[in-house]
Amino acid sequence: xxxxxxxxxxxxxxxxxxxxxxxxxxxxxxxxxxxxxxxxxxxxxxxxxxxxxxxxxxxxxxxxxxxxxxxxxxxxxxxxxxxxxxxxxxxxxxxxxxxxxxxxxxxxxxxxxxxxxxxxxxxxxxxxxxxxxxxxxxxxxxxxxxxxxxxxxxxxxxxxxxxxxxxxxxxxxxxxxxxxxxxxxxxxxxxxxxxxxxxxxxxxxxx
DNA sequence: ACGAGGATGCTCT
DNA sequence: GAGCATCCTCGTG
Numbered sequence: 001x002x003x004x005x006x007x008x009x010x011x012x013x014x015x016x017x018x019x020x021x022x023x024x025x026x027x028x029x030x031x032x033x034x035x036x037x038x039x040x041x042x043x044x045x046x047x048x049x050x051x052x053x054x055x056x057x058x059x060x061x062x063x064x065x066x067x068x069x070x071x072x073x074x075x076x077x078x079x080x081x082x083x084x085x086x087x088x089x090x091x092x093x094x095x096x097x098x099x100x101x102x103x104x105x106x107x108x109x110x111x112x113x114x115x116x117x118x119x120x121x122x123x124x125x126x127x128x129x130x131x132x133x134x135x136x137x138x139x140x141x142x143x144x145x146x147x148x149x150x151x152x153x154x155x156x157x158x159x160x161x162x163x164x165x166x167x168x169x170x171x172x173x174x175x176x177x178x179x180x181x182x183x184x185x186x187x188x189x190x191x192x193x194x195x196x197x198x199x200x201x202x203x204x205x206x207x
Numbered sequence: 208a209c210g211a212g213g214a215t216g217c218t219c220t
Numbered sequence: 221g222a223g224c225a226t227c228c229t230c231g232t233g
Contacts, residue, residue, distance in 0.1 A: 140227060181225070
């Protein structure tokens with residue numbers, strides 16, 4: 001497959017949970033050092049405005065008072081289809097895409113991808129790993145493998161520095177499963193994690 | 208195979 | 221000062 005179809009703002013300007021599910025099987029693309037790095041998205045999570053685990057949730061009272069959102073989560077209230085990238089645990093950049101219409105907060109975290117193009121460059125960006133799947137089977141791992149960091153925070157995907165393309169329609173549809181989200185302590189009962197049941201690149205996988 | 212613990216810096220209270 | 225949307229190493233069995 002060499003042809004990638006850009007997913008525009010209309011794709012992302014929808015219900016966050018639906019976008020999270022629909023992103024399974026789509027392609028995350030970054031043109032880096034004259035090479036195309038491509039990963040097939042196999043795991044996502046939805047974060048919504050009325051969601052205690054969401055960065056934008058703490059701004060709820062502010063919104064209700066009609067105040068403009070501030071801080072890192074402000075971007076989640078903006079237009080859909082923008083990169084929302086933040087540092088967690090002081091070390092790892094996590095890549096999200098904003099969702100919903102302007103004024104409504106939402107984002108989808110990309111938690112794992114299967115390498116598709118640029119494997120040699122990805123391996124050079126993850127020099128210590130022993131198992132191939134450790135290249136990109138986690139949200140912090142995939143940003144390392146694909147050279148994604150704070151430089152791209154706030155960029156519209158339409159700039160096509162980092163962007164997302166539709167899944168391969170000739171391929172078999174992925175079997176999508178759900179679970180509670182990983183690594184959070186609030187709203188742990190929401191099944192807003194989606195993953196391709198047959199992928200070897202799921203985070204928190206057995207063996 | 209599995210679990211505990213350390214690294215490390217930003218955001219919010 | 222606490223709490224993280226994590227990853228890696230090094231114990232133990």
